[in-house]
Amino acid sequence: MDNSSRRKAIEELVRGHDRAKQLRSIVNGICSDDGSATPFAEQLMKEVLMSFTNSLLFLNNTITSESPDVQLSDSPKSEDSQESNCKSSTVKERRGCYKRRRTEQTWEKESEVPIDDGHQWRKYGQKEILNAKFPRNYYRCTHKFDQGCQATKQVQKVQEDPILFKTTYYGIHTCKNLSNPEIILDPISPSTSSMFLSFDNSFPTPLNQECPFLSSSFPSSAVKRECKEEIPPSTSSNDYLISSELTFDSSPKHHVTLSSTLDSEYKSVDLSDVLYDHAHLDDVLNPSLNFDNFSCFDV
């Protein structure tokens, strides 16, 4: 992820944090008005705020622990082979010459239908996986070349439950071609999908046992050729929505994991500037983004 993408991620987290605080105020107001105690809602709000804070801390830790002047060309050949070795060679010699994906942010989502996440994907491969019944499909962002978006995803049927598709996202979209930038979450069928947001063992947990989670959005209305093979025609569009109204659904089938180690391609951002001086961010960010629907899933 480049520096601007990282900064945008931080800005979005800050905004989410701010919205969560506002929501907490509203929830508290409701509680005092009718006298009905909602400790669950309050607890959830605390956790949401904590998660935003943890995420921001994590991002800040990652950023500040990295040298902004790291030259990626110093890294092993797999990182720059495509740039240096392959450019000068013939087409045939370039065959199979690629950058191997590094460990980076991943999201996993399981759903009864392959999800439409609002991004445009192009299939670039399919592999039979050892000990797996079903092949794994590989997709990259359509804007990989025109915008340098490095996001990829893998889609595979769940062996134990072939109804389910497991989608794993790698990297974050840096493209600006989200077909539906609104964050819409499924009000209808929370049990039809689950997202997993977790951290692998190598993850440098910034705080205590509180495992930070990140929010994720899956806008609903991308209708692209490269998405159509994932969407059975009989399926209602509601099946692709995830509800903000069910944001706090504690159903075990409706959760998010993020396994992640962040890449190291961006430069330092002073998070304190973002955290304590972010009132102006509303002016900077795209006003079309509606963070009122922003939501998180606790695990």
Add this chain to the structure above:
DNA sequence: TTTATTTGACCGCT
């Protein structure tokens, strides 16, 4: 003609 998908080949990593 352009754009997307399929699929065998190739390479990095373990």
Add this chain to the structure above:
DNA sequence: AGCGGTCAAATAAA
């Protein structure tokens, strides 16, 4: 050595 991820030529679809 073998698996998994990616490339790119061939093919299909719009």
